[in-house]
Amino acid sequence: MAHKKTLADITIIDVAKEAGVSYSTVSRVVNNKSYVKPETRDKVTQAMNRLGYQVNLQARSLAGGNSHVIGLLVHNMSTQYMSEIFRGIDDVLAAHNYELMLYTTHRRMTKESTYVNMMARGLADGLLIVLPRQPEAYIESLRARDFPYVLIDQVGIDENDVSVTATNFQGGYEATSHLIALGHRRIGKITGWMDMIGARDRLDGYKAALADHDVPLDPQLIVIGDFEKSSGYRGAATLLNLAEPPTAIFASNDVMAQGALELLRECGRHVPQDMSLIGFDDIPLAAILSPPLTTLRQPMVEMGRRATQMLLDWISNPEQKPTSVTLPTELVQRESTSSPRP
Amino acid sequence: MAHKKTLADITIIDVAKEAGVSYSTVSRVVNNKSYVKPETRDKVTQAMNRLGYQVNLQARSLAGGNSHVIGLLVHNMSTQYMSEIFRGIDDVLAAHNYELMLYTTHRRMTKESTYVNMMARGLADGLLIVLPRQPEAYIESLRARDFPYVLIDQVGIDENDVSVTATNFQGGYEATSHLIALGHRRIGKITGWMDMIGARDRLDGYKAALADHDVPLDPQLIVIGDFEKSSGYRGAATLLNLAEPPTAIFASNDVMAQGALELLRECGRHVPQDMSLIGFDDIPLAAILSPPLTTLRQPMVEMGRRATQMLLDWISNPEQKPTSVTLPTELVQRESTSSPRP
DNA sequence: ATGAAAGCGCTAACAC
DNA sequence: GTGTTAGCGCTTTCAT
Numbered sequence: 060m061a062h063k064k065t066l067a068d069i070t071i072i073d074v075a076k077e078a079g080v081s082y083s084t085v086s087r088v089v090n091n092k093s094y095v096k097p098e099t100r101d102k103v104t105q106a107m108n109r110l111g112y113q114v115n116l117q118a119r120s121l122a123g124g125n126s127h128v129i130g131l132l133v134h135n136m137s138t139q140y141m142s143e144i145f146r147g148i149d150d151v152l153a154a155h156n157y158e159l160m161l162y163t164t165h166r167r168m169t170k171e172s173t174y175v176n177m178m179a180r181g182l183a184d185g186l187l188i189v190l191p192r193q194p195e196a197y198i199e200s201l202r203a204r205d206f207p208y209v210l211i212d213q214v215g216i217d218e219n220d221v222s223v224t225a226t227n228f229q230g231g232y233e234a235t236s237h238l239i240a241l242g243h244r245r246i247g248k249i250t251g252w253m254d255m256i257g258a259r260d261r262l263d264g265y266k267a268a269l270a271d272h273d274v275p276l277d278p279q280l281i282v283i284g285d286f287e288k289s290s291g292y293r294g295a296a297t298l299l300n301l302a303e304p305p306t307a308i309f310a311s312n313d314v315m316a317q318g319a320l321e322l323l324r325e326c327g328r329h330v331p332q333d334m335s336l337i338g339f340d341d342i343p344l345a346a347i348l349s350p351p352l353t354t355l356r357q358p359m360v361e362m363g364r365r366a367t368q369m370l371l372d373w374i375s376n377p378e379q380k381p382t383s384v385t386l387p388t389e390l391v392q393r394e395s396t397s398s399p400r401p
Numbered sequence: 402m403a404h405k406k407t408l409a410d411i412t413i414i415d416v417a418k419e420a421g422v423s424y425s426t427v428s429r430v431v432n433n434k435s436y437v438k439p440e441t442r443d444k445v446t447q448a449m450n451r452l453g454y455q456v457n458l459q460a461r462s463l464a465g466g467n468s469h470v471i472g473l474l475v476h477n478m479s480t481q482y483m484s485e486i487f488r489g490i491d492d493v494l495a496a497h498n499y500e501l502m503l504y505t506t507h508r509r510m511t512k513e514s515t516y517v518n519m520m521a522r523g524l525a526d527g528l529l530i531v532l533p534r535q536p537e538a539y540i541e542s543l544r545a546r547d548f549p550y551v552l553i554d555q556v557g558i559d560e561n562d563v564s565v566t567a568t569n570f571q572g573g574y575e576a577t578s579h580l581i582a583l584g585h586r587r588i589g590k591i592t593g594w595m596d597m598i599g600a601r602d603r604l605d606g607y608k609a610a611l612a613d614h615d616v617p618l619d620p621q622l623i624v625i626g627d628f629e630k631s632s633g634y635r636g637a638a639t640l641l642n643l644a645e646p647p648t649a650i651f652a653s654n655d656v657m658a659q660g661a662l663e664l665l666r667e668c669g670r671h672v673p674q675d676m677s678l679i680g681f682d683d684i685p686l687a688a689i690l691s692p693p694l695t696t697l698r699q700p701m702v703e704m705g706r707r708a709t710q711m712l713l714d715w716i717s718n719p720e721q722k723p724t725s726v727t728l729p730t731e732l733v734q735r736e737s738t739s740s741p742r743p
Numbered sequence: 744a745t746g747a748a749a750g751c752g753c754t755a756a757c758a759c
Numbered sequence: 760g761t762g763t764t765a766g767c768g769c770t771t772t773c774a775t
Contacts, residue, residue, distance in 0.1 A: 113518055117458075117459035117463050120459050121457075136478075137488050138484075139481075146478075160500060161503045162501070177455060180457055349691045
């Protein structure tokens, strides 16, 4: 045992004694359920304050109540993308006195299910899942127990899943159209994980914009990335080595754009004079790069906020399942895009 | 109640039935404690797998066992500084199958104690506290119950506190000496929160370096900051407006240096030609700024790792309290410092 | 409106 | 080496 419980651990029973009531009455006061005579309630409240009572979340949860904890399942916490989403989550959690259990999966994808099950067994009242790669593995079990969960930046398996996403197709379309409007005809594309719907949507938006503007689609111009900086770097290299290289590159997130920028600099190419570059997300980094990166802003903080609010609503009202929302993206023009050299 | 417990919730009792043993034997197998006949152990293990058993952490914790959760108390999760520290924490937690309860205090300093108490009452087996501002408020209660906790980047009230810090004084000394060696004599200093020992140490290092190199100390050159970008911006403005402005600025973290850089750019000053600039931390951002920032590297990932390892060791061996460690800082020369204009 | 009592799933003595 | 049993602190019927 890691610690000894000292006398400082005062329980509902201590409060009951102090207030001269039964301990189920104390429970009622604490949970604000059913009627308690105002007079009694006062007595109890005062006793609680006097003793400095604090609820034991595990006991409450074990006994069948809410745990007042929500679980957050993320791939990697140390990215600006996640920092932004987290700010939104944290905002609303703090406002509602909820605790947060954080789980980062990294490469250990197999453990996702284990974690989700632990959470669903009472450790948490609900789950926030950011960018899951294979939610199929556990979503079914979540549904089976009517356990509230909201997916962020990933739609689920079907319409039953509650999710918060952005307009990825539109964003891809707009980014590409922006480049076309500038006069580009050969536009390289570095994609994200192709097993993620959002990444596929951005690519589809790219293709649609090309088609709508009668720009031929050259498969060589599409290179598969993985949302990591290094794949942006490699992708840009691939594109640059083409017999007929593009005059602009659309990376499916800012971090890959950063990687591309690095490669371009190393090869002595100037952005945007020699090569236009556009990203996706608008993480804080985007504005700091030189040149500042033109990108498609995704409202990440708001996504975190909305998802959390939806989850909390759902928890407090289990019958009322929230409906998924899609938030708008927006073109942020900075200095990494311009017309191509004549 | 947020969810209904379905038949899928199989407990230690189900496993016991399935294996044909008592449920305390199952508990023994699960916890790997005391001897169980290998044969019995196998039977139980198989039953567990067959049923897909998973321990209920709250029940375990309530019953007096370890919760296998550690609490992390931070001021703000959405900074690169924290992202780095978190990577270290996450690394070792994952390796030891520990869960993480995250609590961000923001401006709600009053809630720190409440949270710490909740954790200490069984929700967590130990606590990691990053950069607390007023730990006095609750550290006493932690000690009173022999509850394991490790402070990161903050020494405690006295030698009894276990902490992981970096050589802030040395770092401040080295940063300043670097500037002096370059030929600077008027060196501005933007400090961090002055209620934090680390920030005071960096300032003291600055003063000591000045004294050792016979550079007069001008109080006007010291402006109080708060580790936020905006205070770096304002601090630089103050310094620039001095009758006799400095030729170099030492900001107590990279984020304030970033703020200073912004102000400098807006005022048309070139770094490092018109003004040398040095930061502290070496967050990823530092290398990306233009010009890339010279700074004092603090081994943040390692700090997180060490602290977590110490905490876990302590938890598994309560009699053996770990001893605090101080990790070395290191000058990282990039392009934001040079000799002053003649 | 309030009290009594039965568990929630588990650990940790204590028996055998 | 394994079974029995008493709680951990709380929520929730069920009485009253």
